[in-house]
Amino acid sequence: MAEVSLKNVEKVYPNTEKKKHGSKSNLKVTEEGVLAVQDFNLDIKDREFIVLVGPSGCGKSTTLRMVAGLEEISRGEIYIGDKLVNDIPPKDRDIAMVFQSYALYPHMTVRGNMEFPLKLHKVPKEEIKKRVEQAAEILGITEYLDRKPKALSGGQRQRVAIGRAIVREPKVLLMDEPLSNLDAKLRNQMRAEIIKLRQRINTTFIYVTHDQTEAMTLGDRIVVMKDGVIQQVGTPQEVFDHPRNQFVAGFIGVPQMNFYDAELIRRPDGVYIVDVNGFRVELSEEKQKNLREQGVEPQQVTLGIRPEHVELAPKQSAGLKGRIEVAEMMGSAVHLHVNACGKEGIIIVQTVDLPGIELSELSIGNEISFIFSGKLVHLFGKDGHNLEF
Amino acid sequence: MRKQARRQGRLWSIVMTIISVIYMYPIFMVLMNSLKVESAISTGTAFDLPTEETFAGLANYENAIGTQGFLASLFYTVFITVTSVCAILIFCSMFAWYITRVHTKVTKALYLLCAFSMVVPFQMVMFTLSSMADTLKLNTPWVLWVIYLGFGAGLAVFMFCGFMKSVPVDIEEASMIDGCNPLQTYFHIVLPLLRPTMISVAILEAMWIWNDYLLPTLILDINKYRTISMLIQFFRGSYGRVEMGPMMACIMLAILPIIIIYLIGQKYIIKGVVAGAVKG
Numbered sequence: 001m002a003e004v005s006l007k008n009v010e011k012v013y014p015n016t017e018k019k020k021h022g023s024k025s026n027l028k029v030t031e032e033g034v035l036a037v038q039d040f041n042l043d044i045k046d047r048e049f050i051v052l053v054g055p056s057g058c059g060k061s062t063t064l065r066m067v068a069g070l071e072e073i074s075r076g077e078i079y080i081g082d083k084l085v086n087d088i089p090p091k092d093r094d095i096a097m098v099f100q101s102y103a104l105y106p107h108m109t110v111r112g113n114m115e116f117p118l119k120l121h122k123v124p125k126e127e128i129k130k131r132v133e134q135a136a137e138i139l140g141i142t143e144y145l146d147r148k149p150k151a152l153s154g155g156q157r158q159r160v161a162i163g164r165a166i167v168r169e170p171k172v173l174l175m176d177e178p179l180s181n182l183d184a185k186l187r188n189q190m191r192a193e194i195i196k197l198r199q200r201i202n203t204t205f206i207y208v209t210h211d212q213t214e215a216m217t218l219g220d221r222i223v224v225m226k227d228g229v230i231q232q233v234g235t236p237q238e239v240f241d242h243p244r245n246q247f248v249a250g251f252i253g254v255p256q257m258n259f260y261d262a263e264l265i266r267r268p269d270g271v272y273i274v275d276v277n278g279f280r281v282e283l284s285e286e287k288q289k290n291l292r293e294q295g296v297e298p299q300q301v302t303l304g305i306r307p308e309h310v311e312l313a314p315k316q317s318a319g320l321k322g323r324i325e326v327a328e329m330m331g332s333a334v335h336l337h338v339n340a341c342g343k344e345g346i347i348i349v350q351t352v353d354l355p356g357i358e359l360s361e362l363s364i365g366n367e368i369s370f371i372f373s374g375k376l377v378h379l380f381g382k383d384g385h386n387l388e389f
Numbered sequence: 390m391r392k393q394a395r396r397q398g399r400l401w402s403i404v405m406t407i408i409s410v411i412y413m414y415p416i417f418m419v420l421m422n423s424l425k426v427e428s429a430i431s432t433g434t435a436f437d438l439p440t441e442e443t444f445a446g447l448a449n450y451e452n453a454i455g456t457q458g459f460l461a462s463l464f465y466t467v468f469i470t471v472t473s474v475c476a477i478l479i480f481c482s483m484f485a486w487y488i489t490r491v492h493t494k495v496t497k498a499l500y501l502l503c504a505f506s507m508v509v510p511f512q513m514v515m516f517t518l519s520s521m522a523d524t525l526k527l528n529t530p531w532v533l534w535v536i537y538l539g540f541g542a543g544l545a546v547f548m549f550c551g552f553m554k555s556v557p558v559d560i561e562e563a564s565m566i567d568g569c570n571p572l573q574t575y576f577h578i579v580l581p582l583l584r585p586t587m588i589s590v591a592i593l594e595a596m597w598i599w600n601d602y603l604l605p606t607l608i609l610d611i612n613k614y615r616t617i618s619m620l621i622q623f624f625r626g627s628y629g630r631v632e633m634g635p636m637m638a639c640i641m642l643a644i645l646p647i648i649i650i651y652l653i654g655q656k657y658i659i660k661g662v663v664a665g666a667v668k669g
Contacts, residue, residue: 070562091568103559107581120568
């Protein structure tokens with residue numbers, strides 16, 4: 001258990017590796033080299049579960065590896081507890097890490113793998129036995145203790161990897177995309193296991209993933225990253241409800257948020273209205289207040305609306321018109337890919353309460369109209385920044 | 390189609406059998422002559438099978454072991470082979486681990502240097518080497534491993550690097566986080582993973598060092614120290630007289646251990662040589 005604090009942390013890869021990193025994303029390149037992580041500031045509380053999330057190449061794994069000590073820090077400071085760990089080797093940081101590839105020692109049995117870190121730390125034999133058995137019990141791998149990793153399935157191997165990490169009772173438990181190598185079903189199952197595990201062990205978690213569902217379900221707070229820069233830090237609900245910019249809005253939430261070009265208008269009475277291709281929506285009181293506080297002038301904006309917040313409009317009523325291009329039947333809902341205002345967006349329609357429309361009408365090629373509430377829209381300026389903040 | 394494939398298979402079997410016979414025949418001939426009396430081994434009779442009159446039993450073997458100090462030679466050969474192979478395994482695997490994991494211009498150059506050393510023929514360096522060995526007092530069996538380490542490094546590093554590239558670096562990083570320093574990572578994690586490659590490198594290097602004639606002849610004082618391959622020459626007496634029977638017996642004794650080692654470890658050679666060639 002410990003607080004972790006990252007202050008102005010930066011990682012620069014010298015120019016020799018420019019090609020390798022430059023091709024992956026739009027990372028900033030300076031004379032010094034490629035900036036894989038820029039000005040990273042984060043205070044992680046004791047026993048907090050923090051999730052670093054972002055597309056591949058955004059610097060989340062690099063940040064985690066810097067905390068682990070596997071990657072040198074180019075600038076800034078990292079504290080674990082009160083201790084500055086910049087120059088402390090990984091073995092002395094009192095951390096444990098779970099890798100995407102499991103990284104089990106193939107020549108040791110499951111028991112050997114789990115005992116290994118304890119033996120290195122000269123824990124008494126009795127204590128080692130107790131801790132290994134306890135961890136195996138928690139993870140349900142007791143019966144595999146004498147097997148070699150190659151005789152285990154992916155899910156079991158990942159459990160062993162987690163077991164090896166938790167027997168140490170580390171101050172901080174780092175997880176680098178631990179579920180990415182598992183199939184969808186197993187991933188869901190392991191996600192639930194991690195939530196349960198988290199309740200049973202008292203430690204600080206730092207978890208890296210590119211999967212926003214994992215981020216939303218696991219994290220106390222999530223850190224959304226892009227091109228080595230933090231985009232937003234907040235609780236999953238905060239990030240979902242109040243995305244700071246268009247990138248976060250698009251990245252968090254499945255299916256992705258729909259974006260339309262729109263115009264922000266201010267009526268003579270000071271009320272903000274947004275106009276999307278002739279369909280006008282009055283913004284909610286809260287949004288009006290935020291925009292007024294920020295002194296937002298009328299302008300061209302990008303309107304964002306989540307697929308689950310869009311409603312089908314009854315026939316012949318006002319709304320945005322669009323043509324259905326793909327209809328995905330999910331059982332309880334239909335995901336309609338609708339081309340409106342020259343952009344494709346997704347609308348989730350619950351099949352149980354269709355507003356005076358037959359399900360058969362929601363087929364490819366048909367015209368529909370849809371509406372959304374002024375409470376649930378998000379407005380982004382030209383630079384992608386959320387106008388409310 | 391299947392008939393054609395079967396016919397082709399049969400043809401290959403015949404060709405390969407002929408080739409194996411060609412390869413095996415000299416060894417068979419040596420074995421056969423080692424069991425004949427001295428007078429029955431001449432240019433004209435060398436190819437004859439032993440008869441009742443010419444069969445000598447194990448007399449040649451007794452002679453080979455008893456007269457020219459075979460046991461001392463065996464000891465030197467075993468000592469040189471074991472020390473050299475151990476040195477090659479330890480130093481080269483550590484070196485290969487380092488140059489595979491640390492990417493700098495220097496490590497790249499060192500790797501190329503090792504690969505290059507494999508194509509330089511021994512004859513090119515042998516005279517300078519022997520005088521250097523004299524100067525540095527490396528001309529005894531006790532330190533000959535230093536020279537063998539130099540010559541064996543090329544192939545060994547090349548093979549170890551091939552395997553190391555296929556080992557995910559995550560495993561080593563995990564060990565570092567678990568509490569290992571680099572030396573512990575090497576001995577606890579890397580070394581056990583390298584075992585199959587170690588065995589194949591050991592066999593290949595042991596075969597070469599055991600059978601090597603030129604290098605020990607040039608470097609060691611032949612009157613003091615003789616390896617088995619040097620000893621074989623000692624059955625050549627003065628005035629061109631050669632004790633063919635004991636010589637053949639000595640050759641058989643020399644190749645026997647290495648054949649046994651090879652047969653035991655041959656499956657590892659294939660594994661080791663192709664390790665890292667394909668992504669597993």
